[in-house]
Amino acid sequence: MALLWGGGSPRSQASVASPLRVPSPLRVSYVNGQPTPKKTIAYNGHGGVVRVRSPARGTSRPPIVSVAAVASSEHTARVVDTITKLLKGRDILKKTVVQCFKRADPGTGSLSLQDLKQFRDYLSQVIGVPLEAFGDLVNTYLCFDFDGNGFMEVNEAYKLVKFHLCEYRKKLGGKEGPVDLPSTTLQEAGFEVIEELGRGNQGVVHLVTTSDGEQVCIKSLQKAQMTASGIEELQEEFQTLRNLDCGQVAKVFQLFQDAQHYYMVLEPYFGGDFTTLLSRARMQGVMKSERWLQGLFRQCFDALAFLHQQAIMHCDIKEPNIMLKTTDFHNPHVVLIDFGVCRAMAAKPNGMPSGTLGYMPPETLSNFKWFPRGDIFSMGVVIMQVLTDKIPPSGPRTVTTPGGIFIEGCATMKEIIQATKTRAPPFHLMPAGVPGLTQLLRAVLAKAMQQRPTAPQVLKDAWFYEVPDLPSEPTRTKSEWATIGITKSFLARPSVMGEDLPPAIAALQEIHAM
Numbered sequence: 053m054a055l056l057w058g059g060g061s062p063r064s065q066a067s068v069a070s071p072l073r074v075p076s077p078l079r080v081s082y083v084n085g086q087p088t089p090k091k092t093i094a095y096n097g098h099g100g101v102v103r104v105r106s107p108a109r110g111t112s113r114p115p116i117v118s119v120a121a122v123a124s125s126e127h128t129a130r131v132v133d134t135i136t137k138l139l140k141g142r143d144i145l146k147k148t149v150v151q152c153f154k155r156a157d158p159g160t161g162s163l164s165l166q167d168l169k170q171f172r173d174y175l176s177q178v179i180g181v182p183l184e185a186f187g188d189l190v191n192t193y194l195c196f197d198f199d200g201n202g203f204m205e206v207n208e209a210y211k212l213v214k215f216h217l218c219e220y221r222k223k224l225g226g227k228e229g230p231v232d233l234p235s236t237t238l239q240e241a242g243f244e245v246i247e248e249l250g251r252g253n254q255g256v257v258h259l260v261t262t263s264d265g266e267q268v269c270i271k272s273l274q275k276a277q278m279t280a281s282g283i284e285e286l287q288e289e290f291q292t293l294r295n296l297d298c299g300q301v302a303k304v305f306q307l308f309q310d311a312q313h314y315y316m317v318l319e320p321y322f323g324g325d326f327t328t329l330l331s332r333a334r335m336q337g338v339m340k341s342e343r344w345l346q347g348l349f350r351q352c353f354d355a356l357a358f359l360h361q362q363a364i365m366h367c368d369i370k371e372p373n374i375m376l377k378t379t380d381f382h383n384p385h386v387v388l389i390d391f392g393v394c395r396a397m398a399a400k401p402n403g404m405p406s407g408t409l410g411y412m413p414p415e416t417l418s419n420f421k422w423f424p425r426g427d428i429f430s431m432g433v434v435i436m437q438v439l440t441d442k443i444p445p446s447g448p449r450t451v452t453t454p455g456g457i458f459i460e461g462c463a464t465m466k467e468i469i470q471a472t473k474t475r476a477p478p479f480h481l482m483p484a485g486v487p488g489l490t491q492l493l494r495a496v497l498a499k500a501m502q503q504r505p506t507a508p509q510v511l512k513d514a515w516f517y518e519v520p521d522l523p524s525e526p527t528r529t530k531s532e533w534a535t536i537g538i539t540k541s542f543l544a545r546p547s548v549m550g551e552d553l554p555p556a557i558a559a560l561q562e563i564h565a566m
């Protein structure tokens with residue numbers, strides 16, 4: 053069962069927090085309270101359109117024009133225009149964020165909640181976008197604290213700003229920028245379809261040959277099913293993934309479009325996904341030893357640690373989205389596919405967060421937002437389901453369909469939500485030979501988000517850490533520019549270093565002149 057929901061938020065990057073500063077409070081009052089699944093938290097667009105009625109012929113009555121309304125409409129249009137330009141010229145946005153960040157930074161390279169308020173005030177002043185655009189900071193703070201250290205580093209702050217500017221533009225009724233992608237059909241591009249490899253909730257994936265006779269995968273996404281902001285995020289996500297060099301994250305090569313579809317060209321993987329992992333391994337005579345599991349699951353968390361470090365959340369970790377690169381099950385090579393970041397960042401009209409019920413963590417079900425530790429919870433669900441033989445079968449299900457630690461026995465969406473929030477995972481069904489893993493899963497599946505470890509903390513757990521020479525590819529980026537956020541090399545650029553606010557204002561004047 054794949055009950056798809058839509059909407060959440062983004063985050064990133066690690067730094068050492070000053071020991072003198074106190075992390076943000078664990079107790080958080082959410083603006084949206086405890087919504088029910090029906091509650092809509094999406095913004096309503098207000099176009100700010102002012103109608104000017106012409107005087108009727110032969111009458112001397114003046115037109116009904118509210119000066120205040122015209123002024124406010126002009127102001128709205130200006131704000132929308134500024135946001136659009138800022139989001140288009142990301143370099144300028146990054147510079148401005150860095151300038152304001154430096155002003156608010158007490159010297160530790162990261163911001164406390166109080167510093168973040170300062171940062172927001174500076175930024176709002178400089179770019180002329182009202183404070184309300186940045187939402188409820190306490191809640192936002194947790195969303196964007198990717199490394200879970202309780203402070204906001206510059207890349208996290210950048211992500212926070214970008215996300216809120218997109219949302220605010222939507223709220224004001226502004227349109228996203230045009231999508232600038234190469235336009236060609238599959239045939240024109242020289243691709244020949246060999247077979248369908250799979251389909252999910254968003255797209256169909258085919259194995260194809262290129263004009264050079266190479267095999268690649270193409271994921272087709274129907275334009276009609278995508279929002280414009282989703283496409284902007286898809287583009288940016290594509291650029292990030294294209295430059296990343298992490299062995300555990302799907303590689304992408306190209307993004308293009310024809311009249312009806314967006315196409316993403318991907319590296320093909322032949323080991324199937326986690327739904328068939330153990331049966332395929334068994335067929336190859338692979339023993340499900342503790343060491344084999346350690347190697348396998350460490351790669352899963354490595355991938356999450358890497359993504360979170362790049363300020364990307366997956367938001368749809370489940371068995372069909374974790375694949376094995378090759379059919380060599382003796383040396384399994386894990387790859388995460390299907391990045392949900394665009395879905396996670398673009399709130400759907402009904403305000404529902406994206407993700408799959410049964411894997412979504414309790415806090416996302418309560419607050420309609422994803423937080424980085426949500427991916428950790430979902431990975432915990434996957435590991436537990438793999439090891440207790442509870443992977444839910446695909447297709448429609450009834451209350452007697454087996455599988456799914458939080459969906460088994462549930463008849464309605466409400467019951468699944470309740471089960472996720474309150475049902476204890478079946479730890480007693482875990483294989484007896486992996487007590488260290490069972491112990492770790494207790495933390496990974498903690499109902500309270502703050503009690504869950506971050507990905508780097510999981511990797512430091514004794515169950516992984518104390519295994520000598522565990523084979524796993526190191527995760528690294530091809531280039532610092534790979535990240536969609538603010539990189540060390542960006543910070544080191546002469547145009548950024550040592551500047552104070554005036555250059556940021558100059559940069560903004562530059563965009564106003566564009």
Ligand SMILES: Nc1ncnc2c1ncn2[C@@H]1O[C@H](COP(=O)(O)OP(=O)(O)O)[C@@H](O)[C@H]1O
Nearest residue numbers: 249250251252253254255257319320321372390
């Ligand atoms: N690179 C790939 N190589 C081989 N199979 C793939 C690849 N990417 C996706 N698939 C198959 O296609 C299915 C759907 O792809 P996915 O990216 O998850 O789409 P959706 O967003 O629609 O869920 C996957 O579950 C997997 O079985």
Ligand SMILES: [Mg+2]
Nearest residue numbers: 252372373390
């Ligand atoms: Mg999928």
